[in-house]
Amino acid sequence: MDILTVEGLSKSFGGVRALRDVSLSLRAGEIRAICGENGAGKSTLVKLLMGIFTPDAGSIAIDGVRQTMRGPQYAQALGLGLVAQELSLAPRLSVLDNIWLGSADVPVFHRRRDLRRRAHNALETLGAGDWDLDTPVSALSIGQQQLVEIARLLARNARLLILDEPTATLTDNEISRIIDVLKTLKARGHAILYISHRLGEVFDLCDTVTVLRNGEHVATRQVRDLTRDQLIELMLGRPFGDMYPASAAGPDAGQALVVETLNVDGIVQDLSLVAPRGKIICIAGQIGSGANVVTRALAGLVPGASGRVSIDGKPLQLGSAPRCVERNVLFLSEDRAAEGIFHQRSVLENLLAGSFNAHTRFGILDWLQLRRVGARLAQRVAVDQRRLGAAAGKLSGGNQQKLLFGRAIERPQPGVLLMNEPTRGIDVGARADIYRIMRELCSLGYVLIMTSSDLEEVVGIADIVVTMYRGRTVARYERQSIAMARILADITHPVRAAA
Amino acid sequence: MSRSTEAPLAERAIAADAREGMGARAGEPRNYVGIVRAIVLVVLAAVALTTPGFLSQPSILSLLTTISFIGCVAVGMTLITISGNIMSFALGALVGATAMIFVLAVNWGGFAFGLIAALAFAGLSNALQGFLIGWLRANPIIVSIAALALIYGVAEAFAAHGTIYAAAGTSYGGFKGRIAGIPVEFAVFLCVAALGQFILSLTTFGRNLFLIGSSFRAAEAVGVRTWRAITGAYLWAGLFTAPAGIMLAIRYDAASMNYGMGYEYDAIAAVLVGGTIIKGGEGSVLRTLAGALIIGVIQVVLVLQGLRTEWQYLIAGLVVLGVIALQTSGTRD
Numbered sequence: 001m002d003i004l005t006v007e008g009l010s011k012s013f014g015g016v017r018a019l020r021d022v023s024l025s026l027r028a029g030e031i032r033a034i035c036g037e038n039g040a041g042k043s044t045l046v047k048l049l050m051g052i053f054t055p056d057a058g059s060i061a062i063d064g065v066r067q068t069m070r071g072p073q074y075a076q077a078l079g080l081g082l083v084a085q086e087l088s089l090a091p092r093l094s095v096l097d098n099i100w101l102g103s104a105d106v107p108v109f110h111r112r113r114d115l116r117r118r119a120h121n122a123l124e125t126l127g128a129g130d131w132d133l134d135t136p137v138s139a140l141s142i143g144q145q146q147l148v149e150i151a152r153l154l155a156r157n158a159r160l161l162i163l164d165e166p167t168a169t170l171t172d173n174e175i176s177r178i179i180d181v182l183k184t185l186k187a188r189g190h191a192i193l194y195i196s197h198r199l200g201e202v203f204d205l206c207d208t209v210t211v212l213r214n215g216e217h218v219a220t221r222q223v224r225d226l227t228r229d230q231l232i233e234l235m236l237g238r239p240f241g242d243m244y245p246a247s248a249a250g251p252d253a254g255q256a257l258v259v260e261t262l263n264v265d266g267i268v269q270d271l272s273l274v275a276p277r278g279k280i281i282c283i284a285g286q287i288g289s290g291a292n293v294v295t296r297a298l299a300g301l302v303p304g305a306s307g308r309v310s311i312d313g314k315p316l317q318l319g320s321a322p323r324c325v326e327r328n329v330l331f332l333s334e335d336r337a338a339e340g341i342f343h344q345r346s347v348l349e350n351l352l353a354g355s356f357n358a359h360t361r362f363g364i365l366d367w368l369q370l371r372r373v374g375a376r377l378a379q380r381v382a383v384d385q386r387r388l389g390a391a392a393g394k395l396s397g398g399n400q401q402k403l404l405f406g407r408a409i410e411r412p413q414p415g416v417l418l419m420n421e422p423t424r425g426i427d428v429g430a431r432a433d434i435y436r437i438m439r440e441l442c443s444l445g446y447v448l449i450m451t452s453s454d455l456e457e458v459v460g461i462a463d464i465v466v467t468m469y470r471g472r473t474v475a476r477y478e479r480q481s482i483a484m485a486r487i488l489a490d491i492t493h494p495v496r497a498a499a
Numbered sequence: 500m501s502r503s504t505e506a507p508l509a510e511r512a513i514a515a516d517a518r519e520g521m522g523a524r525a526g527e528p529r530n531y532v533g534i535v536r537a538i539v540l541v542v543l544a545a546v547a548l549t550t551p552g553f554l555s556q557p558s559i560l561s562l563l564t565t566i567s568f569i570g571c572v573a574v575g576m577t578l579i580t581i582s583g584n585i586m587s588f589a590l591g592a593l594v595g596a597t598a599m600i601f602v603l604a605v606n607w608g609g610f611a612f613g614l615i616a617a618l619a620f621a622g623l624s625n626a627l628q629g630f631l632i633g634w635l636r637a638n639p640i641i642v643s644i645a646a647l648a649l650i651y652g653v654a655e656a657f658a659a660h661g662t663i664y665a666a667a668g669t670s671y672g673g674f675k676g677r678i679a680g681i682p683v684e685f686a687v688f689l690c691v692a693a694l695g696q697f698i699l700s701l702t703t704f705g706r707n708l709f710l711i712g713s714s715f716r717a718a719e720a721v722g723v724r725t726w727r728a729i730t731g732a733y734l735w736a737g738l739f740t741a742p743a744g745i746m747l748a749i750r751y752d753a754a755s756m757n758y759g760m761g762y763e764y765d766a767i768a769a770v771l772v773g774g775t776i777i778k779g780g781e782g783s784v785l786r787t788l789a790g791a792l793i794i795g796v797i798q799v800v801l802v803l804q805g806l807r808t809e810w811q812y813l814i815a816g817l818v819v820l821g822v823i824a825l826q827t828s829g830t831r832d
Contacts, residue, residue, distance in 0.1 A: 325722025
């Protein structure tokens with residue numbers, strides 16, 4: 001009998017359909033990958049299964065019994081367990097405490113012998129039987145902490161493990177250990193839902209794969225029946241090559257932006273970078289590599305950053321965002337909700353934020369001119385002009401992101417656009433729009449520097465790739481020499497780390 | 500990008516937007532807030548119009564003067580609230596202190612000097628608070644409470660007797676009485692409100708206040724000099740509050756710290772009742788004007804109905820709580 005049966009599951013948020021009529025089932029001893037673009041509905045599915053959200057329609061059955069998931073505690077009691085994207089451990093508490101933290105089984109004092117034994121057994125299953133249960137979790141590596149997360153589920157008798165991007169922050173060695181552990185669990189009859197962007201892991205580990213796209217179930221297949229390209233096509237809904245517009249032709253147009261010995265205390269060390277106009281430069285690195293801090297620092301948003309930076313030979317002073325913006329250096333945050341969009345303000349104001357001063361007469365704002373310019377910007381970034389007056393918070397993530405690009409597109413002079421994860425949480429259609437806008441900015445003579453944790457994207461869009469590992473650059477690749485395997489090797493455990 | 504690629508892009512986006520729009524309109528949560536608002540207004544109007552004496556000349560004049568004092572403070576408060584700094588507890592004390600500075604300065608150097616001294620004091624002392632909040636990112640509520648204590652402490656130590664009187668025969672150059680039948684105070688308030696709305700709608704500074712209030716970090720990222728704008732918001736709040744103190748001093752030929760007592764509360768009530776959002780980024784002086792009118796009507800009605808001051812406080816408290824409840828339920832995502 002299937003451990004998990006999901007039928008017709010649907011969920012909307014304020015008019016946006018996050019999940020639509022999704023059905024799937026899972027046997028004991030099966031590892032199922034859930035694949036899909038950002039925004040495909042993977043997280044929503046997980047949260048519905050764990051009772052964090054209530055479905056609008058559809059049913060969830062465990063062991064064939066239909067259940068109403070009233071909350072995470074209830075889901076746990078039924079044998080479901082979730083390892084979330086971010087670690088959820090209390091660093092100062094011991095391994096034992098973390099394993100039992102928040103469990104319904106635990107009395108007020110929980111040094112009881114059988115709790116220790118069950119925690120030990122769980123760790124032993126994971127090949128970590130020799131660990132001291134009283135070590136504080138902060139003393140463990142990230143990979144070991146991930147094992148504690150899994151042990152936590154096993155100790156609570158979870159039979160269906162849901163792992164949401166469990167390897168995103170791990171090194172290669174740690175990843176292979178986790179994969180071994182998961183294979184052991186599979187052999188013991190656990191069912192696993194495995195959510196990952198890393199297709200390599202899907203093919204190494206999983207038996208079956210369910211592809212979601214725009215909240216809908218696209219396909220469920222045996223992994224061995226699929227090739228990597230077929231899987232990508234299922235995820236994208238179109239041939240892989242269509243996504244990215246043709247790259248900039250022509251030779252390097254000089255050295256517009258020169259960065260020397262950029263330092264951010266403890267995060268970025270002696271980074272140097274030369275960027276021409278009209279090219280897209282990707283800084284690739286894992287979380288903690290410092291890649292996204294480089295862009296922030298160049299935008300003047302990191303107070304302690306030091307280094308020599310010049311644009312067209314003129315020095316740029318770091319540490320002040322307003323001064324950088326005056327030099328047409330603009331920043332596009334990975335955290336669109338908190339650092340990008342003004343939710344209550346109109347689309348028009350969002351497009352023109354930061355450049356009101358260019359549209360004044362004797363210090364008085366010229367609203368007619370603002371409207372005109374705003375309408376033109378909206379058209380250029382493919383946002384409906386009739387929505388200029390709507391609150392930006394009501395737009396989809398993709399449209400919001402386009403507004404941020406709209407701010408950059410008509411600077412007095414083509415400048416530098418620094419982007420962190422420019423397509424995070426955006427549906428496929430808006431992604432293609434954004435890539436096209438990026439190419440338009442290239443043709444206008446902008447310097448484009450982006451970071452991305454999505455290697456497919458890096459390989460697809462970049463003209464130049466700079467790899468980073470622990471705050472240092474590892475290597476630089478130009479168009480023809482960009483290859484996913486080399487980038488992946490560089491950012492996970494570089495052999496040729498520039499000392 | 501060439502024009503030929505732009506068109507299909509835009510079409511696709513518009514189609515997507517249309518879908519989005521339809522979905523968003525399906526479950527609009529704000530509708531009932533509007534209904535509640537309309538009912539409250541109708542009830543208030545009915546109570547006011549049926550209260551004996553409400554439509555008499557003295558009552559209307561008293562309404563206009565009440566609105567003017569609260570209103571000036573409320574216009575200043577509007578800038579602070581919109582900029583995302585919630586409210587200032589110190590504006591009431593600033594009214595009293597400005598009145599005292601004004602009387603002292605007028606006694607020393609004449610009416611014009613008094614005006615300049617009072618505006619300078621109110622503007623600068625408030626700008627200093629704004630600087631602490633904008634530059635050091637100090638908590639605005641704490642700063643305003645500290646400023647409140649400081650202003651009271653200094654003023655009380657300074658004016659040992661509590662009240663300072665204007666020298667006999669002081670002239671205020673026509674700023675006493677009425678112009679064309681309306682109280683001078685109300686005319687001044689309308690000027691303050693017009694200037695406030697002008698700044699908010701038609702200057703870069705004003706628009707930046709909305710951006711900062713909507714998202715401080717996003718404003719920093721687009722290059723808004725946030726500390727300058729916040730300091731400016733407090734500077735203007737001080738300048739807008741000052742006329743309340745000056746006009747009270749002119750009216751009574753005296754000044755005391757009691758003059759502004761509780762004004763900050765009435766002002767924040769006016770701001771919120773008007774519909775400016777407490778968490779910032781949304782609002783206007785025109786809304787505050789409407790809010791001040793409603794608060795003024797409530798106060799006049801309570802007085803005419805013969806209710807004691809305690810009741811006035813109670814009702815004002817209920818009004819603010821009600822508005823906050825409505826605001827949060829309307830804006831929660």
